[in-house]
Amino acid sequence: MTRTGAIRVRLVVAATVAWGSAARAQTGVPFGDEPRSAALAGSGLAGPAGLDSVDRNPGALHTLERPVAALWAHGGSLRWWFARRGEPRDTQTRFVGGFGVALVAPWPGDGPLRTVRLGVGLHVPFEHALSVDAPPRDDVPSLALYENRAERMAVTVGGALALLDGAIGLGAAIRFVPSLRTPTRVRYDPGSSERRPRVLIDLERELPVGLAPVVGVAAQPLRALHVGLVYRGRAVMRAEGSNDTRAGGIRLDDPIDFAAFVEPDVLAFGVSWQPVAALRVQADAGWARWSRFVTIHDRRPDPPWRDMIEARAGVEIDIVRSITLRAGLAYEPTPVPPQRRVSNFVDADRLLVTAGAGIGLEALGLGRARLELYGAWLAMATARAHKDLDALPDDDAQTPGRQIRNLGAPAWSGSATAWQAGLGLTLPLGRDPWPADDDEASR
Amino acid sequence: MRPSASGVRVPSAVVALCFAGSSLAAAQHEDRHGLGARAMGLAGAMAARAGSFAALYHGPAGLAPVPGERAALLEASVETFVAHPFVRVESLRGEPLRTAAPARSTFALLFGVRADLSRALGVRGLGAGFSLYQPGDALARWSNHPDDQLQWLHLTDRTHRIGAMAGLGWRPLRWLAVGAAARILFDIETLTVARVTDAEPQTDPTTGESYVDVTAQLGERVRAYGRLAPVLSVLVEPTEGLTLAARYRGSSEVEDWGWTRVEQVPAIGTLGFVHRFSHHVEPDQLTVGVALEPAPRWSLGAEVAWTDWSNGRSAEHRRYPGHFGDTIDPAVGIEWEASAAVAMRAGYRFVRRTFDPFGGPANLLDSDEHALTVGAGVELGAPGGARSGRWSIDVALRVAWLPGDTERKDWRRFASDEELELNPGRDGYRWSGWLASGALGVRARW
Numbered sequence: 033m034t035r036t037g038a039i040r041v042r043l044v045v046a047a048t049v050a051w052g053s054a055a056r057a058q059t060g061v062p063f064g065d066e067p068r069s070a071a072l073a074g075s076g077l078a079g080p081a082g083l084d085s086v087d088r089n090p091g092a093l094h095t096l097e098r099p100v101a102a103l104w105a106h107g108g109s110l111r112w113w114f115a116r117r118g119e120p121r122d123t124q125t126r127f128v129g130g131f132g133v134a135l136v137a138p139w140p141g142d143g144p145l146r147t148v149r150l151g152v153g154l155h156v157p158f159e160h161a162l163s164v165d166a167p168p169r170d171d172v173p174s175l176a177l178y179e180n181r182a183e184r185m186a187v188t189v190g191g192a193l194a195l196l197d198g199a200i201g202l203g204a205a206i207r208f209v210p211s212l213r214t215p216t217r218v219r220y221d222p223g224s225s226e227r228r229p230r231v232l233i234d235l236e237r238e239l240p241v242g243l244a245p246v247v248g249v250a251a252q253p254l255r256a257l258h259v260g261l262v263y264r265g266r267a268v269m270r271a272e273g274s275n276d277t278r279a280g281g282i283r284l285d286d287p288i289d290f291a292a293f294v295e296p297d298v299l300a301f302g303v304s305w306q307p308v309a310a311l312r313v314q315a316d317a318g319w320a321r322w323s324r325f326v327t328i329h330d331r332r333p334d335p336p337w338r339d340m341i342e343a344r345a346g347v348e349i350d351i352v353r354s355i356t357l358r359a360g361l362a363y364e365p366t367p368v369p370p371q372r373r374v375s376n377f378v379d380a381d382r383l384l385v386t387a388g389a390g391i392g393l394e395a396l397g398l399g400r401a402r403l404e405l406y407g408a409w410l411a412m413a414t415a416r417a418h419k420d421l422d423a424l425p426d427d428d429a430q431t432p433g434r435q436i437r438n439l440g441a442p443a444w445s446g447s448a449t450a451w452q453a454g455l456g457l458t459l460p461l462g463r464d465p466w467p468a469d470d471d472e473a474s475r
Numbered sequence: 476m477r478p479s480a481s482g483v484r485v486p487s488a489v490v491a492l493c494f495a496g497s498s499l500a501a502a503q504h505e506d507r508h509g510l511g512a513r514a515m516g517l518a519g520a521m522a523a524r525a526g527s528f529a530a531l532y533h534g535p536a537g538l539a540p541v542p543g544e545r546a547a548l549l550e551a552s553v554e555t556f557v558a559h560p561f562v563r564v565e566s567l568r569g570e571p572l573r574t575a576a577p578a579r580s581t582f583a584l585l586f587g588v589r590a591d592l593s594r595a596l597g598v599r600g601l602g603a604g605f606s607l608y609q610p611g612d613a614l615a616r617w618s619n620h621p622d623d624q625l626q627w628l629h630l631t632d633r634t635h636r637i638g639a640m641a642g643l644g645w646r647p648l649r650w651l652a653v654g655a656a657a658r659i660l661f662d663i664e665t666l667t668v669a670r671v672t673d674a675e676p677q678t679d680p681t682t683g684e685s686y687v688d689v690t691a692q693l694g695e696r697v698r699a700y701g702r703l704a705p706v707l708s709v710l711v712e713p714t715e716g717l718t719l720a721a722r723y724r725g726s727s728e729v730e731d732w733g734w735t736r737v738e739q740v741p742a743i744g745t746l747g748f749v750h751r752f753s754h755h756v757e758p759d760q761l762t763v764g765v766a767l768e769p770a771p772r773w774s775l776g777a778e779v780a781w782t783d784w785s786n787g788r789s790a791e792h793r794r795y796p797g798h799f800g801d802t803i804d805p806a807v808g809i810e811w812e813a814s815a816a817v818a819m820r821a822g823y824r825f826v827r828r829t830f831d832p833f834g835g836p837a838n839l840l841d842s843d844e845h846a847l848t849v850g851a852g853v854e855l856g857a858p859g860g861a862r863s864g865r866w867s868i869d870v871a872l873r874v875a876w877l878p879g880d881t882e883r884k885d886w887r888r889f890a891s892d893e894e895l896e897l898n899p900g901r902d903g904y905r906w907s908g909w910l911a912s913g914a915l916g917v918r919a920r921w
Binding site for chain 1: 547551591593595607613619639641659668693694752866
């Protein structure tokens with residue numbers, strides 16, 4: 033390939049990938065939660081332990097007495113719209129579904145580690161194990177919190193240690209946060225024909241693993257009261273690499289450097305109160321450090337996002353021995369400031385309403401498993417933006433005057449709603465006590 | 476997209492170019508090493524052996540509770556896996572040659588679970604399993620290179636990819652068990668758009684060549700799709716101590732496809748290319764196996780697997796008629812319960828080479844493989860007898876000899892003299908080596 037006339041293309045903006053944290057798409061998002069937790073609007077970090085405690089608050093695992101596994105699946109619809117002033121609404125609807133599996137268990141045996149609890153959770157979306165759109169422009173309207181991040185595979189592994197005869201649990205977990213390295217080398221094949229040109233590609237893909245920590249404590253100061261405190265570290269995935277392309281007279285030789293912000297640092301406190309055996313009321317409040325948000329192009333948004341405090345609560349009632357009803361409510365103020373400059377993030381305060389039920393199958397003669405069901409509905413207030421035209425760049429310096437092509441100028445409005453339903457099986461496993469039943473005939 | 480003397484002559488429409496990929500049948504680690512330390516110690520001859528999470532891959536009927544086993548058993552294993560290739564590729568004059576991608580060492584973690592669901596779901600004889608294989612340094616890593624670059628067919632990428640398996644086994648009768656599992660892998664789609672935003676003519680100060688320095692914005696859409704490959708099996712126990720097995724494993728393949736498009740290139744318009752790689756292939760496979768107890772405390776497992784490699788494809792998604800051929804691979808493993816708490820294992824597996832360049836353009840290195848394995852299992856902390864302990868440790872070592880071969884190019888298999896001249900393997904070469912691997916696992920039971 034001659035270098036004469038070669039065109040050098042500098043890729044200013046490159047690709048990105050998102051992958052996930054634990055068994056939830058994101059704090060407060062009704063996608064991906066384990067059914068019992070989802071029915072309680074994601075509340076319950078104080079415990080007692082649930083199947084998603086390994087991610088929500090691993091300290092709560094200390095209340096676990098026997099191995100439990102859960103399988104669940106969920107599906108729902110995410111619908112959002114965007115309308116620039118004077119133009120019709122652009123509405124998009126998509127299905128979001130997935131399935132998950134979790135296993136939590138006490139340390140086997142009666143040795144000094146008997147107060148240790150272990151857990152692992154895996155969540156995989158139905159359609160895409162990973163789905164990310166990185167538009168070439170910064171001003172493409174996007175649903176800030178739900179668009180790419182609802183679809184990604186998530187793995188969390190954690191454990192807890194029970195202290196003071198089980199009154200306090202200390203837990204820690206790690207969430208696997210992958211990034212992408214993809215150096216690519218493209219060359220024109222001089223041996224190919226002009227009729228059927230061919231290039232030779234050397235492409236490498238690597239998904240290195242980053243770790244996002246979760247540290248939590250759960251305690252039971254009173255018989256009817258559980259409290260919990262958890263810190264979840266932020267998760268950011270990166271896409272890096274190079275693009276060295278020489279095909280004919282074309283040369284692309286530039287680095288790829290992107291970031292996908294999955295979840296901010298979160299510090300949350302929760303309380304669970306059980307005034308009577310058949311009733312549990314719980315509430316959580318969490319501070320999310322959204323001010324460290326970076327866009328998919330690895331830049332701080334202008335203006336930067338705000339930290340926010342979200343609140344969620346749930347109630348659980350055993351109406352009969354084998355049937356439990358649940359309901360939940362969460363309020364999530366938006367971290368996105370008014371979009372008066374280049375970006376067009378669609379987000380506003382959100383309200384999440386959930387309901388669900390748990391049914392013990394033993395009463396039906398179907399074994400010791402429990403069937404969990406839930407439904408969730410999320411509504412967002414209408415977001416409105418009025419552009420500060422003086423703050424927008426001139427998109428065509430060659431043309432006299434200021435040429436503004438921002439996709440949100442001069443003003444826009446947008447919003448979203450989502451619903452989801454799910455079901456799951458909770459499976460008590462292993463034999464208890466051990467080894468007292470050792471001599472029982474197995475079958 | 477052929478350059479002209481006056482500069483660049485490029486179609487103004489998108490130029491779709493198929494391109495090349497790499498180490499094709501970069502099979503998952505379990506394809507030859509076996510799933511877990513016990514399976515490795517038995518050379519993977521596990522089709523007719525039940526009672527561990529390894530049955531997910533080797534025969535999911537074995538996930539069903541085994542007669543005599545604890546009811547409501549739950550067992551979980553955490554294992555480490557290491558492998559290191561000692562391979563050599565050299566010219567016919569004895570000079571070492573470099574491959575496009577090095578045959579690298581591997582360190583990985585394997586997590587496996589098997590549970591008796593009979594009580595939980597009220598279905599007698601129902602068991603389930605799940606496994607997750609995680610390379611130690613990355614969730615996944617693979618490289619794609621043109622088929623004519625010198626590269627190992629199976630050694631480079633096969634153990635560098637996250638993979639999960641889930642399955643069910645059911646024993647409706649004491650002498651009959653059936654099972655189904657799925658191997659879960661992931662495809663990747665990348666669609667890339669670069670939009671030119673600025674262009675400025677430049678002259679290379681060193682060469683004096685002129686070029687256009689172009690600035691562009693790039694956007695990308697990435698999708699990862701789950702891909703399931705089925706595993707079905709049946710176990711029949713006609714008499715005490717004899718188990719017969721049949722297994723079908725569906726083709727598993729991981730694809731990497733997409734396109735790249737550069738728009739608004741001055742004087743050119745739009746150009747681009749599409750790509751489609753296949754960087755992991757295990758074709759359909761049928762296996763029959765047997766397990767028997769020839770003497771007290773001795774058990775023997777053997778199997779023969781037919782693999783449909785004649786439908787194999789290279790990473791460039793090409794078929795090479797006559798180059799890929801079906802294989803029939805035998806394996807045998809023997810286990811001796813040296814004591815109530817200790818089991819010793821050994822095995823042998825022969826893997827027929829799947830691809831032969833036959834002097835053609837491809838330079839994909841493959842070899843027959845003779846694998847010898849040894850292993851041991853130790854039960855710990857057994858409250859009610861050694862074989863019912865809460866903890867156990869399994870260890871295995873595997874050494875495989877790759878006798879290799881010699882390649883000499885046949886000019887009649889090339890489209891032109893130029894193609895032969897440009898082929899990296901035109902002068903011929905030979906290759907051989909060893910592959911050492913090991914596994915250590917800890918299993919807990921509840």
